[in-house]
Amino acid sequence: MTPEALRLLERIHGHVAWLAVAALVHPAIVLRHPRRRARLATTLATTLTTVTFGLGAVIYDPYSRRLRRPIYLASRTLGLLFERKEHLAVTAVALAWAGLALHLSRGDDPTAHARARAAHLAYVAAALIAGTVAVLGTRIAAFLSFS
DSSP states (O other), rough: HHHHHHHHHHHHHHHHHHHHHHHHHHHHHHHTTTTTOOHHHHHHHHHHHHHHHHOOOOHHHHHHHHHHHHHHOOHHHHHHHHHHHHHOOOOOOHHHHHHHHHTTTOOOTTTTTHHHHHHHHHHHHHHHHHHHHHHHHHHHHHSSSOO
């Protein structure tokens, strides 16, 4: 992949990541009420989070080959923060999918209230973790990115 294409994908990944954070906040707020249904909001937030993760996966190999070592050599702290960012991103995506599954599986059975509460908490956690990931990613990209 050309440096220009990598740079473009990196920028798109970053912007979509911030949109995903905002999208995750919506179901985190709306699902506070256990009886509230938000199928579209949960589906779109989870989809956007997954797309963000996919874009990150596309640029991960070139990042590893071209930028990881220079970042570590210049700042061990930022290098380690990127490693944590990766793990947190996986967690955010998993929580979004868990929240979606819990929300869509709700019915009128005795466990419906518990699943609604769990879906809400999953989206709250996903939004907080995704926000942390976006801040870390922005900080690292401001330090060194594809040129």
